[in-house]
Amino acid sequence: MFSMKLLILLTFPTLFFSQEKMISADFDGDNIQDKVYLDSNNGAVVYQLSSQKFNKVSSDQFEDSGEIFFDKAKNGFKVNLNQMRAGYTYQFRYEKETGKMRLIGMERYEFGPASNDGSGESSVNLLTNTYIGEWNYFDDNKTKLIKMPPIKKKMVLPKTYFDNLGNVFSTYIDKDVQYYLAEKKRLYKQ
Template sequence: MFTKKFLFVLLFPSLIFAQENRISADFDGDNIPDKLYLDSKIGAVVYELSSQKFKKVASDGFEDIGEIFFDKTKHGFKVKLNQMRAGYAYQFRYEKETGKMRLIGMERYEFGPANNDGSGESSVNLLTNTYIGEWNYFDNQKVKLIKIPTIKKKMVFPKTYFDTLTDEFYTYMEKDSNYYLAEKKRLYKD
């Protein structure tokens, strides 16, 4: 016999998993654990710093498109969002001067369609403005997947913080796609 709760878990397992996903670690360097979690009441990712008396700082800049995971990093955290055949991550680090969690990097991966055309991964380090892309394309004439040589470019974004996150990922993804398409066009003559 199905219960309503079981049916909800069956239909929306990623929401349940994300609600239980939490990190407790010292992000602000005061040796007191801080918190990072998904607040299902407001539908946002939230962090609370001990140095700010655990005041909730929320970001609605993350789309609810799949599973949300959190990873601890050396001086902050990553928010990872995974879909069926793609995903992306934001990396934040505590900035002492502002008392905020600053966006310092973004990553994304894609598996592409069944032939894996457009599969690969990329990242941008916002502290050094360095973009690195490792992408593949499917060559229809050779009928095989071809690795594009590593793409390294400069990619600059304005300083962004957890609570001011808006469309940075989409700007990154658009630039990333343009770099991939330009390299694919240069290498692959259909």
């Protein structure tokens, strides 16, 4: 039994270890470990930078349903939110000019309803304003799921920071859905 557990741990390490509730890394480039975590007192996501004397900077604007965990990213971190049939990721990077963690990218995925209509994933790079969507739709005539060609467009969203996300994510979703529906309408003629 022990060897089976060890085999599972060795085979699927990310399944057990990638979902961090707190991460430490040098986000601000001063060779001192900073951290990001979920504050158990109020449920807010918090980061603390050594260059700012570890003052707490919090954001309670992340969806509170589902599971929140963190991943390290180049010069920053990702906040991942997984729900029942959907998930979201926000990526932040330290911006030296402002001394803040800037939102530089977002991703989302959905499984859709039982037919998986509308399933897929998308991302937006806020530094290059590049959107890529890889979605599926259910063709009622063929009774099968059809993978759409990748949707690549410009998506310009306002410069946004960790402590004031505003409605940037809902704007991303609205534009994402518009792109998906337009492409579905073009491809799927009943």
